[in-house]
Amino acid sequence: MxxxxxxxxxxxxxxxxxxxxxxxxxxLRRSMTQEVMAERVGVxxxxxxxxxxxxxxxxxATMLRxxxxxxxxxxxxxxxxxxxxxxxxxxxxxxxxxxxxxKPTP
Numbered sequence: 001m002x003x004x005x006x007x008x009x010x011x012x013x014x015x016x017x018x019x020x021x022x023x024x025x026x027x028l029r030r031s032m033t034q035e036v037m038a039e040r041v042g043v044x045x046x047x048x049x050x051x052x053x054x055x056x057x058x059x060x061a062t063m064l065r066x067x068x069x070x071x072x073x074x075x076x077x078x079x080x081x082x083x084x085x086x087x088x089x090x091x092x093x094x095x096x097x098x099x100x101x102x103k104p105t106p
Contacts, residue, residue, distance in 0.1 A: 005056055005057040008056045012056075013054065013056065016054045016055075016056050017053070017054030018054075019054070020051055020052045020053055020054040020055075021052070021054075023051060023052055023066060023067075023070070024052040026070045026072065027052075027070065030070065032070075034048045034049060034052075037066065037069060040065075040069040041062065041065040041066055041069050042065065043062055043065075047062065048066075051063070051066060064076060
């Protein structure tokens, strides 16, 4: 039985497709065919085609191997480095906690 991929939100789908296009462009700039990429990554040509077309079922491990084959492995370290929302939530919780610790002055 084939693995079922849950539906993807339209905005996320557009991001996945844009990433696939950027990976395809990077591969083409290196004059690399899908066959060569698939061989270097250890997957089938259809898997590379799915990744480049924005198919959301491609695994993160495959994505990392593709980035490595393209010489872009360091780019993965840039993902989620600037967690502004998380920091704001954490700071807000700290402010609320500090406010509770202060005793009102008589």
